[in-house]
Amino acid sequence: MAKKKAKTRKTPKKKLSKTSFAFSRQQKVVLGSFLMLFGLALLVAFISFLFNWQTDQSTLNHFADREIEARNWLSKFGAVVSDLFIYQGFGVAAFIIAFLVGLTGIYLFLNFNKQNLQKFWFWGVLVMIWLSIFFGFFAAENALLGGRVGFEMNDFLQDYLGLFGTVLLMIFLFMVYLTVRLKVTPELIGNYIKTSKKDFQAEFRKEKEKENISETDEEKDWKEEILGKEEEQNSGPEIELNTKVAEEKEPSPTPPAKKSKKEEPGEVEMEIETAPEEDEIDEGNVSSRLVEDFGEFDPTLELSNYKFPTLELLKDYGGGITVNQEELEENKNRIVETLKNYKIEIAQIKATVGPTVTLYEIVPEAGIRISKIKNLEDDIALSLSALGIRIIAPIPGKGTIGIEVPNKNSTIVSMRSVIASPKFQKAEMELPMALGKTISNETFVVDLAKMPHMLMAGATGQGKSVGLNAILTSLLYSKHPAEVKFVLVDPKKVELTLFNKIERHYLAKLPDTEEAIITDNTKVIHTLNSLCIEMDNRYEMLKDAMVRNIKEYNVKFRNRKLNPENGHKFLPYIILVVDEFADLIMTAGKEVEAPIARLAQLARAVGIHLIIATQRPSVNVITGIIKANFPARIAFRVTSKIDSRTILDGQGADQLIGRGDMLFTQGSEMKRLQCAFVDTPEVDEITEFIGSQKAYPDAHLLPAYEGEENGTGLDIDVSERDKLFREAAEVIVTAQQGSASLLQRKLKLGYNRAGRIIDQLEAAGIVGPFEGSKARQVLITDLAALDQLLNESP
Numbered sequence: 001m002a003k004k005k006a007k008t009r010k011t012p013k014k015k016l017s018k019t020s021f022a023f024s025r026q027q028k029v030v031l032g033s034f035l036m037l038f039g040l041a042l043l044v045a046f047i048s049f050l051f052n053w054q055t056d057q058s059t060l061n062h063f064a065d066r067e068i069e070a071r072n073w074l075s076k077f078g079a080v081v082s083d084l085f086i087y088q089g090f091g092v093a094a095f096i097i098a099f100l101v102g103l104t105g106i107y108l109f110l111n112f113n114k115q116n117l118q119k120f121w122f123w124g125v126l127v128m129i130w131l132s133i134f135f136g137f138f139a140a141e142n143a144l145l146g147g148r149v150g151f152e153m154n155d156f157l158q159d160y161l162g163l164f165g166t167v168l169l170m171i172f173l174f175m176v177y178l179t180v181r182l183k184v185t186p187e188l189i190g191n192y193i194k195t196s197k198k199d200f201q202a203e204f205r206k207e208k209e210k211e212n213i214s215e216t217d218e219e220k221d222w223k224e225e226i227l228g229k230e231e232e233q234n235s236g237p238e239i240e241l242n243t244k245v246a247e248e249k250e251p252s253p254t255p256p257a258k259k260s261k262k263e264e265p266g267e268v269e270m271e272i273e274t275a276p277e278e279d280e281i282d283e284g285n286v287s288s289r290l291v292e293d294f295g296e297f298d299p300t301l302e303l304s305n306y307k308f309p310t311l312e313l314l315k316d317y318g319g320g321i322t323v324n325q326e327e328l329e330e331n332k333n334r335i336v337e338t339l340k341n342y343k344i345e346i347a348q349i350k351a352t353v354g355p356t357v358t359l360y361e362i363v364p365e366a367g368i369r370i371s372k373i374k375n376l377e378d379d380i381a382l383s384l385s386a387l388g389i390r391i392i393a394p395i396p397g398k399g400t401i402g403i404e405v406p407n408k409n410s411t412i413v414s415m416r417s418v419i420a421s422p423k424f425q426k427a428e429m430e431l432p433m434a435l436g437k438t439i440s441n442e443t444f445v446v447d448l449a450k451m452p453h454m455l456m457a458g459a460t461g462q463g464k465s466v467g468l469n470a471i472l473t474s475l476l477y478s479k480h481p482a483e484v485k486f487v488l489v490d491p492k493k494v495e496l497t498l499f500n501k502i503e504r505h506y507l508a509k510l511p512d513t514e515e516a517i518i519t520d521n522t523k524v525i526h527t528l529n530s531l532c533i534e535m536d537n538r539y540e541m542l543k544d545a546m547v548r549n550i551k552e553y554n555v556k557f558r559n560r561k562l563n564p565e566n567g568h569k570f571l572p573y574i575i576l577v578v579d580e581f582a583d584l585i586m587t588a589g590k591e592v593e594a595p596i597a598r599l600a601q602l603a604r605a606v607g608i609h610l611i612i613a614t615q616r617p618s619v620n621v622i623t624g625i626i627k628a629n630f631p632a633r634i635a636f637r638v639t640s641k642i643d644s645r646t647i648l649d650g651q652g653a654d655q656l657i658g659r660g661d662m663l664f665t666q667g668s669e670m671k672r673l674q675c676a677f678v679d680t681p682e683v684d685e686i687t688e689f690i691g692s693q694k695a696y697p698d699a700h701l702l703p704a705y706e707g708e709e710n711g712t713g714l715d716i717d718v719s720e721r722d723k724l725f726r727e728a729a730e731v732i733v734t735a736q737q738g739s740a741s742l743l744q745r746k747l748k749l750g751y752n753r754a755g756r757i758i759d760q761l762e763a764a765g766i767v768g769p770f771e772g773s774k775a776r777q778v779l780i781t782d783l784a785a786l787d788q789l790l791n792e793s794p
């Protein structure tokens, strides 16, 4: 355990030293200019060495002697360095070194992508060695061409492979270079020859046409005369026809056959014509040529200077877990004693200390029924006098029984530690989310893209908002603004406002709306419907691209296989986050549930994912439809077993200890985690850091949704209006109160009939839409206006 403690403390430090190693922009400019000039100096020294090496070689041994002068343009330094690289080194191929040093300088100076530079160095050094061997082989007597390396390596190779073997090896290496670096393949050469042949033919034809046009009438007469004579010498009118055909079409592949037939007059001639081969537009080829010319499409190019938030923006909440040996011993004794009281003997016990909870794994003696231990949950809790004890019997895949006991002093799992962990940094996931740490103190990272939607519930004050922030923070630390967009719904109006600062980087909104973060319920309905349209559009695009999901689509788009002129574009993931879902369902009911269910059922393949949080996990909020479509669930502490069951389909969430202690399930197995803690000031700093950088001109725009503006989503036939419709309308308008119960009282109607009439009044535009517990708004002010409306409309 002591070892474990050391481990947990090490991880963030490791990462820190890695991040602080990166050069600042100023350092890059200074180093870049130095290397550019140094590369130039090497070039000058090398060139000069070619002319002066013989004379300068004698001065090399007297480097310290100031009397002796070197002829090299860079004097003694030039002579020594050039001798080292050319004569003692790689021969003339050493020029490549000067080139590479200069190029490194340019890359640093202009802050280009490092990856290409690495490629240049790798291949540059290989080519240098190859050239050195090549010259060493063919010009061994000239020490300057191959250098000492070339000579020695040739010697070595010839000893082991012989002359012929060395030549074969060199040919092989040359071919490797051609195919891997220059991407020359036999097909490419074939294609090149084909196209250049076609180009040549087309050019030739054009020239000919031009000549024909410029022919004067005289020339034409003259030509016709000659042609006429020729024709007379040859036979039959058919032949003339043939030649004409041949002139119009591309050269037929069977001219020799025709000639031989022409020579035999009298025979019925058959013309064999094969249709000219059509040009092939090989999609792959076109795209690979595009990729060769322009490189893969880079969606991040528009904000290429975007800097991801640094680790320094996150707070370090102190060291790792401290193990309290006494506490462990005490708890162990109490567990053993309690179980003994019930005649349960233990064969083995092991403790794993986590950030907030310690897991005691026990192996009972043979013959003990597991259910017996499970039933003792409350007794064990009593004897340990601790809240939040959970018994897992048996631990899946382990064959032991787990008793989770909260630590007296819990440790905060900082967001910084989970973001800095290699698990998160190296996660090869589409949408990695570092949720926190497991009971064995391992960072827990999951892929939202695989979930594909998540439901989060917990009583108020147990860590939901922190959990949402942790998820959003993880995504901000791992995804470029071009790759992911958030749609944030925050009816409480305070939880997510900080993310307003990154509107033009990361948020998506409806066109013609001011605020990207949605706080108003009618706008939520519009946004959800707009997301449904976006989903349908994306499915069309996927179908057109003949791919099955967004990942394949984007790969194809990056490889330039999809033409933007046909409406294709790089698709960012869209993540809809709803804080306080209960509030929405209560006020908007079906209007919200239907599009959410539709998105949840279908949107995963097109990269739209939903995260929904609620503090009221009751069945009328988390309905069957919602539940069925949100397989991934997070439960923070709830107050009752029933709530726990609603969220997790099992108990456990009621036994958590709060403050970020949570259970995560993605189907079968349930994991207890301590949620990573990210405080509001930290989120503030991160959003400030991102928000202060260059942004897109606007937030990502979702498709426009034309809502039913008059609030009459109901399609009710006028002829089916209730007999009491007019009377009811008058009652409502006079009372200026749009409620069904009013109609019930005044017109002595049953509830259902009154409800139907209210729907008809809504369809006629007399009352407004359903607004939850409030009465509907009456849209007509007095009886005169009502008369006018009813007389105008049928």
Ligand SMILES: Nc1ncnc2c1ncn2[C@@H]1O[C@H](COP(=O)(O)OP(=O)(O)OP(=O)(O)O)[C@@H](O)[C@H]1O
Pocket: 412, 413, 458, 459, 460, 461, 462, 463, 464, 465, 466, 467, 615, 659, 660, 661, 674, 675, 676, 677, 678
């Ligand atoms: N992961 C955590 N680690 C440590 N403390 C936490 C953690 N999560 C939450 N807390 C503590 O609990 C407090 C309440 O958390 P939070 O605001 O996220 O609750 P909530 O469930 O969103 O409440 P509400 O529903 O009222 O918004 C925080 O201020 C913090 O002190």
